[in-house]
Amino acid sequence: MSRESVVSEGLKGVVIGKSEICFIDGKRGKLIYRGYDIHDLVKHSNFEEVVYLLWHGKLPVKKQFNDLYNNLVANRELSKGVISILKSFPKKATPMEVLRTAISALSLNDPDADDNSFEANIKKAIKLTAKTATVIASFDRIRKGKEPIEPNPNLNHAANFLYMLTGKIPNEMISRFFDICLILHADHELNASTFAARVTCSTLSDLYSAITSAVGTLKGPLHGGANIEVMKMLSDMGTVDKAKGYITARLAEKKRIMGFGHRVYKTEDPRATHLRRMSKEMGEKTGEIKWYEMSRVIEDIMMSEKGMYPNVDFYSASVYYAMGIPMDLYTPIFALSRVSGWIAHVLEQYSNNALIRPIAEYVGPIDLTYVPIDKR
Secondary structure, eight states: OOOSOOOOGGGTTOOOOOOSSEEEETTTTEEEETTEEHHHHHHHOOHHHHHHHHHHSSOOOHHHHHHHHHHHHHTOOOOHHHHHHHHHSOTTSOHHHHHHHHHHHHGGGOTTTTOOSHHHHHHHHHHHHHHHHHHHHHHHHHHTTOOOOOOOTTSOHHHHHHHHHHSSOOOHHHHHHHHHHHHHTSOOSSOHHHHHHHHHHHTTOOHHHHHHHHHHHHTSTTTSOHHHHHHHHHHHHOSGGGHHHHHHHHHHTTOOOTTBOOSSOSSOOHHHHHHHHHHHHHHHHHTOTHHHHHHHHHHHHHHHHHOOOBOHHHHHHHHHHHTTOOGGGHHHHHHHHHHHHHHHHHHHHHHTOOOOOOOOOOOSOSOOOOOOGGGO
16 A cells, blocks of 8 residues: 555665765765775774774774774683584584674673663674674684684784684785775675664664674675675686686676676775775785786676676675685675674664664555455
8 A cells, every 4th residue: 555655675765864984975986984085094094993983983092092902802702602602503504604693692691781871882892893703713713623713912803813714823915905805894884784783773772683683684695795706706717718708608698797886886896996906916926816817807898898897895705715715704704894884883873863664665455354264
């Protein structure tokens, strides 16, 4: 039944509130966190500083940065109970399933779990951001029959994650590149997972529940996981000389090429600009430049044939692959970064909350008469 309202499938173009966190100018290809262009942050900042910016609305002074940095380091370790839970999961469980369950489990022993004050939520935010990295790295070790590696307090967030994952301290270049990846993925306005987090906390549910909702939403292949499909595609091609024929054939069959196009950007995704450069440099560093070269061939074809630009997923695939990160961890790594943005949006939602409750246009029957079960 119509309520004389305009239906927008998927809420496309619908403004559901005001935010000071993130601005996307899709026509000009600009991504801005709290007033700062992503290119400026990539050049000068680091992930921990961006976390502070997203949560507090301003760049930190030195003491504020040091306090946040040290608190993140101090909260990396998982309890024996959480490690035991991770060990109890089937080794064939997907990392996103594990992350979703582990995030929820983290709340059970947190005395501040149901305290929605700003101060309590900042404490929880630090725990969630720090421990998300440890959960992902620990489960990857456990499923391979290895013991989790304890966090290294001498490494920043990016380098420590790679260390816990591999047991090796990454070199300066890889550490910085991964740090940039975390900056690039930290927030992206009201994407599906961020919206899910805001919907959950708008009921005045707790931060853990909101982030669990976000992780569950990110798990869906229409949101997270595109870079996994990109890497599978590159692997299927195998060599640069096969790239053109492979893509041309898929386009002729009207198959989707993952990593291209974006619902918001009408020009190049500014995140892809940095990931393209890192893909090239990582390829040169590792001696496997073919992944970058294949990607360039595909990009040229997609631009000439479809007028489509690469998005954040396209080049992140080869960057993560060159770092030795397992493909099924690409989406959890998205969460490893985006948890900072999810938290920023939850904090903002709490600060001026209104229950998010849209309506639907009813299109079913309205005049049916009940018939007893024995006469149907």
